[in-house]
Amino acid sequence: MSFDHCLIRPFAGLRPRRQDAAAVAAPPYDVLSSEEAREAASGKPLSFLHVSKAEIDLPPEVDHFAPEVYAKSAENFQRLVDDGVLCRDERACYYAYRLVMGDHVQVGLVAAASIAAYDSNRIRKHEFTRPDKEDDRVRQIEALNAQTGPVLLVNAHNETVDRLLSQASEGEPVADVTGENGIRHTLWMIDEGETITHLGALFEAMPALYIADGHHRSAAASRVAAARRGKADAVDSAEYFLAVIFPASQMRIMDYNRVARDLNGLSEEAFLAAVAQRYRVMPSDSPVKPERSGVCGMYLGRRWYRLELLPGLLPSSDPVRRVDVSVLAEQILAPLLGITDLRRDTRIDFVGGMRGLGELERRVDSGEMAVAFALYPTQMADLMAVADAGEVMPPKSTWFEPKLADGLVSHVLD
Template sequence: MPCAMGKPVTSRNKLPQENLVSLDHCLIRPFAGLRPRRTDAAAVAAPPYDVLSSAEARQAVIGKPLSFLHVSRAEIDLPPEVDQYSPAVYARSAENFQRMIADGVLCRDPHACYYAYRLVMGEHVQTGLVAAASVAAYDSHRIRRHEFTRPDKEDDRVRQIEALNAQTGPVLLVHPDSVKAEQLLALATDSPPSIDLIADDGIRHTLWTIHDPASIAQISAVFGAMPNLYIADGHHRSAAAARVAATRRQQNHAADSAEFFLSVIFPASQMLIMDYNRMVRDLNGLTEEAFLAEVSKCYTVGASTTPVKPERRGVCGMYLGNRWYRLEILSGQVPVSDPVRQLDVSVLAEQLLGPLLGITDLRRDTRIDFVGGMRGLSELERRVNSGEMAVAFAMYPTQMADLIAVADTGQVMPPKSTWFEPKLADGLVSYLLDPD
């Protein structure tokens, strides 16, 4: 692939106007991506920055000097006692990033492109578009969110963007199903890919570069006509990008690249949401027998000889005292007119976690923990059997239609409501912000 990392060129994130629909108020646009050389792609690709702890990241990069974790989690290259939000971490991140560019490991495309990105996990396949998404559309809620953000995590991503002058962690977006969009991506993927690799977790990541002006114009028109996009994962990344854009706007920066953020957009029907399970450290002073009696006032409780993986909405599994129970919410307990309160995670919080276990703030209460479905129900058993946790709840996955319904009403979901798989890789495409 071309490696054109010479003097910065502000027009690289733009195309001639005759090749595009108007960029004014556009929803997405192409950009000149920074990508690893084909020969280095497998060595560079890394898990998203926020799915690994510092300790796990340190372990993951052993023998992997090119791993993008050296950029996204640069504290791994500093002594363990250094705080992960220290200025030294962002400085090291920028140093590592620039070294990878100078060494030719990461190369920038010479012109603005779109990219098709396919993820394969077992039998599951999803194909989406890598694009720069509009901050203006995010600010106006055309790109819709469903979660609150935490200021400290936003601050972290703002500092990372400013240190690198780049966005390296893509925001996972979803678009309503579109036959035209899928046809355009099918055409784009009917050619040899730019990158094709299988990550350590067995997920296959394939990337195609879309540089033909006619194809770019068609994609811009089809996606640009979509009424809304939805944030599936990456609320802190998108919020941070919007903050950086606002700051640069106030400073009268001439370059407009900060008015967009790195995204990968998949059709809603291809998204896979897994269960996001809950565990609590104690029974809030209740004995197991008393707790079960209270649970039976809002759920039908049935003992099970096997782990309970909920088969539908309204059902959850509970692991207590080395035993599984199937819980089914009693009729009339779910407010069907409210898209947030009818979620199983909301029902559990309102009917059980709050009134019985005293957990009313799922974001800050240290008595509760959350386990993504990829770890399996055995992880719930392990942590309860060890005595670390007193009870665990296996949840039915939130559905994509639920997420869209909540976002469309301008509401937010409870914390840890969705766990998307497979995860995007960091490092395959980064979005450089052009200098002023």
């Protein structure tokens, strides 16, 4: 069997009927806890959460990674197909996917992305993955024989791609859903042969794509492909994974902030004095939302401070050490608070920018945490530079909004 090793290719998507799209579309599997998903899917039998978080249909004491969870997911998935809620397109195509969140708009391409390109690092990573999370996604793919959670990819600016997607999104959509969070998801089919060929050629000419979100999903797809390769019933669709590709210029990365449980034995006065050896510390009467790299907001003792990194402390060339999350770790978290392992240290927690600076105040004022840091968001250029260097970002460096919906289109492995 020979594989077509193009960077992306069209596929016959499995998607809800237009009239069912709003009832099916659901938040990504990894942004809701099981309890939140159970509540969100209550009274909504078509919600894709019954597939992506199938533990909600089992007793609460069942382990979320137990075999019966994946079996239930497959059962719920098949029922949506058997009932005609999910239907397979008759021919391979691309899809244009538009996200609207307030004034922010981004339009991307839904495609099947090459496992070979992922394995060779043409589709570039910037995060480590955890084996247990990979295992979960592998079991999910195998149980469904489909990839249902899209990987969020990014391409460098290409004016022609942007124009083609803009034109594709002018027609009648096959899905148009506004979620409870106000984010609008609209999907158009791109099935005209010349446009499909043109888009494929444009992407083939690109040296790289970048994973923005979905490292575990893409790693799991690679493992599934490797396990199936060479078997009698192997299919080449397994050599591709479900992806939505947006131009870097349209991506919106929000701040990913930090809260620390204690001051590592220091008094507030001693901690402030130590911080002042590395930053210019300025009290503020209002919350501090950093407007540039090198500036950090700190909330301590029910008061905000603006921190400006002192000259000469910002690394000049290292793409990982230059990002603000690394600077905070290098200047405050490790030397002053003794927090060196952001993946395992229970004294540190992370707060996505969607929750606002008020959430940082709440965590500290409640006594749960001792200090909070509001960070300047990682920039797409920084992420791409890290990936190009073959390096990885620190944990919890990027929080992308708006997020994709699960269930609008799936990639079946047959």
